[in-house]
Amino acid sequence: MTDTTLPTNAAGNATRALVRKSLARRHRDEMLFRWAGILSIAAALGFVAILFGMILAKGMPSFWQSTLHVEAYFDPELIEGGPRPERQAGASEADYQKAISDWQRAVTLSNWNAIVDKAVRTAAPDFEIETRDLLKLVTSAARFQIRDLYFANPDLLGQTVPVTMLGSANTDNWLKGTIDRNQPDERQQLAVSTRQLADQLVANGAIRFDFAWHIFTNVDSRSAPASAGLAGAFMGSLYMMLIVIVLAVPIGVASAVYLEEFAPKNRWTDLIEVNINNLAAVPSIVFGLLGAAVFINYLGLPRSAPLVGGLVLTLMTLPTIIIATRSSLRAVAPSLRQAALGLGASHNQTVFHHVLPQTFPGILTATIIGVAQALGETAPLLLIGMSAFIANIPANPLDSATALPVQIYLWQGNENRNFFEARTSAAIIVLLGLMLLLNAIAIFLRTRLERRA
């Protein structure tokens, strides 16, 4: 059975020669094919690297923002409105609230810009600059910030306290060089004196690059882009994710259990099956149309509300959870069911006491994947009005709100491109960080659950 089977005649020799001759070409093809594979993988990995590299490079500097550390004097000659009104005996709550808001209005009308101006000048006493140009240095929210300090504590009148104020978006651009510092004056956003003052304040330590906590604690702002933050969008996303978890998980798991364990195999359940598979592949924007037509137009729920967003995302996430739960139910060993039934457990008892607990890791993974998907979804939310500008943190799921991905969409369209390109990347870092956290929790819990099972 060795050499004897090989053809030894002339034709055989010719074949062998042919094979040998083509061998070099075939090996070259093999090499090429292999390299094509390696190149494809390199391309895919390269895309991941470029994507993350770009986001990190653009976004990380945005977390450290130019901040002024100065002393503010609450000048009694500038601040109007008198003392804070006390509650009069016999006055209704409405009257008291009105008195307070009248006082606040009067206080707001004081010249807070002058107080900001003086505060900044304490850091650079000898610098000659017009007030108009100086105020461009700090964010326009600074005067409200100092006013709010006074609202909270009217005893500050006549005192000098250290305050921190954010530099304006343009100051930040100048100091970080986001706009080329060598550009001629007419292409710079700030006056020459303002830029010189900014440089001097950095040199004498009054402007420092502090970690920008306000990205997490402030809401979006149009008038003061430097102090815009993600808190409102974060709460909106949080409400929506809670609604998704509370609704999609029980409904999804229950449908999966019914379809996999109880439903008779007939036309009707076939239809549900096909239907769920298709629903999983329906474009997300179609769910947005459904939300706009049914929840907002027909049922009259409020626009821009996280409740509506949560419901739309729930419907979108359901197929993911149903399909994943079904496949983990299918993976449970049949012997487990047979043993339970054999010992006299009812069908329900078998499923709920023995089969379902086996699938907890699978359900958990599916839930997290579904929630992460919902967290990053933008298009359907645009259609139900969540792209409106909202300057409050939503107090409940019926308040107007926006969501993290929608905030990214809004910020990338802001006119102050030089500042918001970095800010958008920072928001993306926060969003991706949240998703990473979700996935890490999923992996951690799954390994723990699987070890116990």
Place this chain on the structure above:
Amino acid sequence: MNALVVAALLLVLLTLSYQIGWSRSRKLAQGGTETRLHSRPIYHGVLVALFATLPAIVVLGLWALFSDSVAHNFILSQLPASVSQLPPVEVHAAVGRVQAIANGFGVIGQPSPEETAAAGSFASFQRLSFLAVIAAAAALGAGGLFWARRRIGLRLRARTEVEIAIRIALIACSTVAILTTIGIVLSLLADAIRFFTFISPIDFFFGTTWNPRFQSAGTGSAGAYGLLPLLWGTVMISIIAMVVAVPIGLMSAIYLSQYAHERVRNVVKPIIEILAGIPTIVYGFFALVTVGPFFAAAGDAVGLDINATSALTAGVVMGIMIIPFISSLSDDIIAQVPRAMRDGSMGLGATKSETIRKVLLPAALPGVVGAVLLAVSRAIGETMIVVLAAGNSPVLRANPAEPTSTVTVSIVNQLTGDADFTSPQSLVAFALGLTLFVMTLLLNVMALYIVRKFREQYE
């Protein structure tokens, strides 16, 4: 505050009724000579709890739904008749003032005597109706509790009844998916048909200009709603995406499953799958900020005029997004080709790449085609990348380096403003949505059919 009280009462009712059912059946089981209950005490407890709490929950739910409108109408009936003749906003304000007086917050200045009177009667009405509803819920709960408790006996099939209730709940949950589909189809159809009363379907499906004028811009003319420019943009971007994604996705799946070392595979595969988890808005931003300017600069360098936002930019980035989708689906499909086929080919002296190209791939072809169709349906429905990177210029032109627009972009543009659901400008979004839905549905059904046939072939 009231809601908390009600929830606490419900919780008390729940535990109490469960406890009563449980202990009653326990006592039965221990007392007499025939001590075998049909069901375990836990089921008796659950059954009693169900009978006690469900009617109460229904009553409270109805109250929560209707109490606001009832309160509104009651206050209106207490105020002078002239109030209800006012415009709706003022009626609302008047009712709000009365409510504010009634709950003790008060109003600014002196309330009028009618308002004070109305507030007084509203406050007592509110107290009374709250008590009445609580009493009704409590009575129903107690009634259900006693009735269910009396039913407890050795013969009562409590477990069967509880299981029927669970079964009903499960069926209700599984109809949600069906209702969603019905809701999508009905809402899209209804509004699309309303759109077609403004614009004839022929003008919509075969028109070559897309120019929906907003009402504020022009008077009379509704604008042109030709679908073809959008459809062409969608198709062009999808083709570009597939040209990027299919070779890279397929080749990396082949390399990872056939050539790569186990350890390489375990590292590289999850990294590529990261691409699938990134939100599409991030891809859109990436396209807008990095890829678009890169293409424009590259075009300048070789003397081509490439727009930063163009079909090319959107298509390439969408292709990157779809790579992991193609690669994991093809991975599954190639793994399903029987090992014997591969071994046979290798045994006959074929090289590895010849085996893959001439045996594995032809065998896996239907499955791969199905995967590509699924990917196409994803590309068609993708929104955020094209909104940001395609340039939003709905003009029919063949050059991929020019800006373009797609069906999804137009849906977002037409419905993001303050839509009123009566003008063709916003209703067209539903006609577009219907087109999109039907297209993706056909692709999916076809793809699932092909993939299923492929699986059956090798099972």
